[in-house]
Amino acid sequence: MFSKSTAGLEGFEAAAMPHLTALYRTAKFLVRNPAEAEDLVQDVYLEALKSFHRFQPGTNCKAWLFSILFHRFHHLRRRMLKSSLEETLPDQDSMAAEPPAPQEIKDEEILAALDKVPLAFREVVVMADIEEFSYKEIAGALKLPLGTVMSRLSRGRKLLREELSEVAKSYGIGNRTQHAAEGEPA
Amino acid sequence: MNVLNFDSRQCDRTRRQMDAYLSNELLVETTDDMLRHLEDCEGCSSELESRMRIREALQGAAARQPAPEELGENIHQRLKKAQSRPYWTARAPAWTLALAGVALIAIAAIAGQQWMRMERAREMVASVLQLGVSDHLHCAIRGHNYPDVANPPEVLRKKLGPQYARLLPAVETKLPGFQVLEAHICSVPGSPRKYVHFITRGEGTILSVILTRRDGESLPAGRFVTGGSFGNVNLYEKQLEGMSVAGFEVGGYFGFVVSNLGQHDTNQLAEGLAPALQTALNAGASRAATSVYVTLFQG
Numbered sequence: 001m002f003s004k005s006t007a008g009l010e011g012f013e014a015a016a017m018p019h020l021t022a023l024y025r026t027a028k029f030l031v032r033n034p035a036e037a038e039d040l041v042q043d044v045y046l047e048a049l050k051s052f053h054r055f056q057p058g059t060n061c062k063a064w065l066f067s068i069l070f071h072r073f074h075h076l077r078r079r080m081l082k083s084s085l086e087e088t089l090p091d092q093d094s095m096a097a098e099p100p101a102p103q104e105i106k107d108e109e110i111l112a113a114l115d116k117v118p119l120a121f122r123e124v125v126v127m128a129d130i131e132e133f134s135y136k137e138i139a140g141a142l143k144l145p146l147g148t149v150m151s152r153l154s155r156g157r158k159l160l161r162e163e164l165s166e167v168a169k170s171y172g173i174g175n176r177t178q179h180a181a182e183g184e185p186a
Numbered sequence: 187m188n189v190l191n192f193d194s195r196q197c198d199r200t201r202r203q204m205d206a207y208l209s210n211e212l213l214v215e216t217t218d219d220m221l222r223h224l225e226d227c228e229g230c231s232s233e234l235e236s237r238m239r240i241r242e243a244l245q246g247a248a249a250r251q252p253a254p255e256e257l258g259e260n261i262h263q264r265l266k267k268a269q270s271r272p273y274w275t276a277r278a279p280a281w282t283l284a285l286a287g288v289a290l291i292a293i294a295a296i297a298g299q300q301w302m303r304m305e306r307a308r309e310m311v312a313s314v315l316q317l318g319v320s321d322h323l324h325c326a327i328r329g330h331n332y333p334d335v336a337n338p339p340e341v342l343r344k345k346l347g348p349q350y351a352r353l354l355p356a357v358e359t360k361l362p363g364f365q366v367l368e369a370h371i372c373s374v375p376g377s378p379r380k381y382v383h384f385i386t387r388g389e390g391t392i393l394s395v396i397l398t399r400r401d402g403e404s405l406p407a408g409r410f411v412t413g414g415s416f417g418n419v420n421l422y423e424k425q426l427e428g429m430s431v432a433g434f435e436v437g438g439y440f441g442f443v444v445s446n447l448g449q450h451d452t453n454q455l456a457e458g459l460a461p462a463l464q465t466a467l468n469a470g471a472s473r474a475a476t477s478v479y480v481t482l483f484q485g
Contacts, residue, residue: 009266009269029248050268101239130244132209135209154205161237161240
């Protein structure tokens with residue numbers, strides 16, 4: 001009477017488990033710590049199982065799981081920080097020229113750059129550029145107005161690019177790119 | 187080589203739309219406008235290329251970040267554990283526990299009602315099966331209303347009357363090893379109820395086959411079908427007063443096979459007999475309906 005049937009669990013796992021990798025990597029981009037990311041993802045699955053009866057088959061299961069992920073993540077974060085997310089936002093967009101992206105970008109460089117982007121922008125960039133959610137789905141999962149999603153994505157991409165330029169410089173890639181442009185041997 | 191386009195307003199617009207373009211959120215018409223501008227503008231074109239390169243690099247790097255191998259299994263185990271655990275042990279605020287308490291009381295009340303209903307159903311089955319045992323004991327065992335040498339079939343048919351004589355072949359053939367000694371319509375002292383009674387002998391004992399009208403009453407289905415279901419016949423079993431009874435419904439009747447053979451054997455005999463009785467009753471139903479009533483209730 002109190003527990004769900006095995007058939008229910010099987011149905012849930014069939015729908016939800018294919019999104020494990022996406023949930024885990026996103027969790028890791030959010031919390032930055034692999035162990036914490038694992039805990040977060042496990043919590044998401046437990047939470048999702050409990051409310052699986054509310055999930056409508058045929059609708060986007062991945063978007064549903066991500067909205068649980070962000071709900072859970074923001075809840076934990078608010079409890080820990082007891083501060084508003086908005087306070088951490090950097091100044092609005094400057095009109096400074098954007099540095100060109102390096103021709104070759106290594107995984108560790110782009111991931112290091114992403115890591116430096118403030119959370120409010122990072123989460124939108126991850127949702128849009130890695131998981132390829134629509135603006136509407138991102139707005140739903142992050143409980144943000146559509147306009148805010150758009151402006152954070154624009155700003156987040158710009159910040160990522162600036163950080164990448166910095167990271168590339170520290171890896172010496174900026175120099176390499178410059179040398180190549182100047183026609184010097186690599 | 188592309189001709190440089192110095193229309194800065196168009197460049198501004200294109201760059202503002204680039205984010206939406208990258209996310210595939212632009213209207214088709216706007217996309218067409220933008221692509222036309224990109225063909226002519228090297229600056230915007232290389233800007234878009236730069237942005238796309240970063241996006242692709244990000245996607246590629248993320249895709250090469252696998253989840254730990256054991257994570258899936260760990261989650262599966264936790265889900266299984268959570269599923270087998272009652273909901274109320276999960277972390278829950280006080281009001282949900284209070285609500286759960288109220289729900290439990292409601293569930294208990296419903297369960298109580300359910301239990302009462304089940305008890306009544308169980309009692310109903312027992313009282314119906316009791317009829318068969320009582321009839322067997324009253325007429326065959328204590329009354330010894332059968333001859334030592336079996337009555338010839340024509341006598342049995344006469345005693346049964348035209349409506350029930352058709353049941354005789356079923357009883358004769360479907361109880362292997364048993365001989366029909368006696369068959370008649372029996373009445374219950376102090377009750378208007380009558381029953382069709384076949385008294386048979388075999389395996390060193392006396393076995394009764396009894397049919398009595400059920401007057402629209404039905405035995406409950408589901409879990410109360412204690413003896414199993416065979417085709418469209420449900421079997422109900424019980425041991426009462428040293429007898430095993432297997433009850434079933436055939437047409438408008440409750441049927442019983444009663445003996446002291448043990449439940450398993452009694453059930454097996456009933457299982458073979460019930461469909462044959464059903465067929466015989468169906469065959470005679472249209473013609474016999476009126477006289478069955480007369481025979482059993484006014485005869």
